[in-house]
Amino acid sequence: xxxxxxxxxxxxxxxxxxxxxxxxxxxxxxxxxxxxxxxxxxxxxxxxxxxxxxxxxxxxxxxxxxxxxxxxxxxxxxxxxxxxxxxxxxxxxxxxxxxxxxxxxxxxxxxxxxxxxxxxxxxxxxxxxxxxxxxxxxxxxxxxxxx
Amino acid sequence: xxxxxxxxxxxxxxxxxxxxxxxxxxxxxxxxxxxxxxxxxxxxxxxxxxxxxxxxxxxxxxxxxxxxxxxxxxxxxxxxxxxxxxxxxxxxxxxxxxxxxxxxxxxxxxxxxxxxxxxxxxxxxxxxxxxxxxxxxxxxxxxxxxxxxxxxxxxxxxxxxxxxxxxxxxxxxxxxxxxxxxxxxxxxxxxxxxxxxxxxxxxxxxxxxxxxxxxxxxxxxxxxxxxxxxxxxxxxxxxxxxxxxxxxxxxxxxxxxxxxxxxxxxxxxxxxxxxxxxxxxxxxxxxxxxxxxxxxxxxxxxxxxxxxxxxxxxxx
Numbered sequence: 152x153x154x155x156x157x158x159x160x161x162x163x164x165x166x167x168x169x170x171x172x173x174x175x176x177x178x179x180x181x182x183x184x185x186x187x188x189x190x191x192x193x194x195x196x197x198x199x200x201x202x203x204x205x206x207x208x209x210x211x212x213x214x215x216x217x218x219x220x221x222x223x224x225x226x227x228x229x230x231x232x233x234x235x236x237x238x239x240x241x242x243x244x245x246x247x248x249x250x251x252x253x254x255x256x257x258x259x260x261x262x263x264x265x266x267x268x269x270x271x272x273x274x275x276x277x278x279x280x281x282x283x284x285x286x287x288x289x290x291x292x293x294x295x296x297x298x
Numbered sequence: 299x300x301x302x303x304x305x306x307x308x309x310x311x312x313x314x315x316x317x318x319x320x321x322x323x324x325x326x327x328x329x330x331x332x333x334x335x336x337x338x339x340x341x342x343x344x345x346x347x348x349x350x351x352x353x354x355x356x357x358x359x360x361x362x363x364x365x366x367x368x369x370x371x372x373x374x375x376x377x378x379x380x381x382x383x384x385x386x387x388x389x390x391x392x393x394x395x396x397x398x399x400x401x402x403x404x405x406x407x408x409x410x411x412x413x414x415x416x417x418x419x420x421x422x423x424x425x426x427x428x429x430x431x432x433x434x435x436x437x438x439x440x441x442x443x444x445x446x447x448x449x450x451x452x453x454x455x456x457x458x459x460x461x462x463x464x465x466x467x468x469x470x471x472x473x474x475x476x477x478x479x480x481x482x483x484x485x486x487x488x489x490x491x492x493x494x495x496x497x498x499x500x501x502x503x504x505x506x507x508x509x510x511x512x513x514x515x516x517x518x519x520x521x522x523x524x525x526x527x528x529x530x531x532x533x534x535x536x537x538x539x540x541x542x543x544x545x546x547x548x549x550x551x552x553x554x555x556x557x558x559x560x561x562x563x564x565x566x567x568x569x570x571x572x573x574x575x576x577x578x579x580x581x582x583x584x585x586x587x588x589x590x591x592x593x594x595x596x597x598x599x600x601x602x603x604x605x606x607x608x609x610x611x612x613x614x
Contacts, residue, residue, distance in 0.1 A: 201335065225579070227441060256576070286395060290587075
């Protein structure tokens, strides 16, 4: 009797575990911050989701986005990093003026998204720099990073 | 006691059948949802695979018909009708980063509907050094206007060009000329050549058209035309005039490939750069992530037909 009851209990637990694993999806936190969307310009708020996320990431992580170049050709218009594609200027009071360049650019947004993904994979900024360079240098020259 | 044992045995058998059945018949593969970019695009948009191992994908479209294709491969696009599950199994034989994209026009932001497949294998995933693109090697600024100083009056005719009784200096027939020089530069140089200096302006343009058409083949033109229809026409228009169906929703002007001033001052290398890199903030995507080099050059061959027509052998 005890044997059968134990066996049934084990089988039930296994069944619950298996059922649970097939239906679950990872929610997972990120290794970076995201800026609040309501503070963004309306054009950004109405942009595709990937574009919105790229702006949110760049605004919340300037030190990282400023360490990663952009390869879309925007160096010729004064951009110094992937950050410049999203943020044009920061006033003394900390308020930002946004650059709408990335709204119409695929490479800028893809680089920001790759940076986010690689951060989640635990990569360092140096590793992300090398990875991004390997992916995007075939499209254009890098922006000259400051500092 | 006995009844209890039978009940336990029955539960155990049913559970075993259920677990084994689920394992056998549970749909295999990664579920990928397709939706317009405004509401999420591909989800997930990053996939991973092993070289030589099948990557099974189960697509569903949330809002409308989408299409799935993998850039840099010869695999045919697959439609993803809404309300159905579309199963696709891929096997990559080379490591690298592949871009997958939507092949059905789904919104004004359709071009943003892309994702990546990271394929890992024994070989090195990323090259240690990346060659700069051709336009960078040639020191071309592809973002400055490049109007031709001289253009033709009447549309040139490559057929007439072949009947001219002149010997074209061989350097003008070289592939490098087609790649690196704009048609107007070749016209200007031919104007100075002893073999062709006696030709009229119109005859000289016919000769340039002949030189340009000689670089294309029926195969590249057919491939280029198909690529244009599938990927460029919605903005650039069926006749290349920059009047595609979504132009009214765009904030930037779309170049007119039939405009001689715009096109005759551009080299093929310049067009190559614009295609692979995209329009730098203009909404023109970087097709270098999707087209192979062969496809890119086939598309360039086709773009020149808006100026110089198609060879008679491929004209309808």
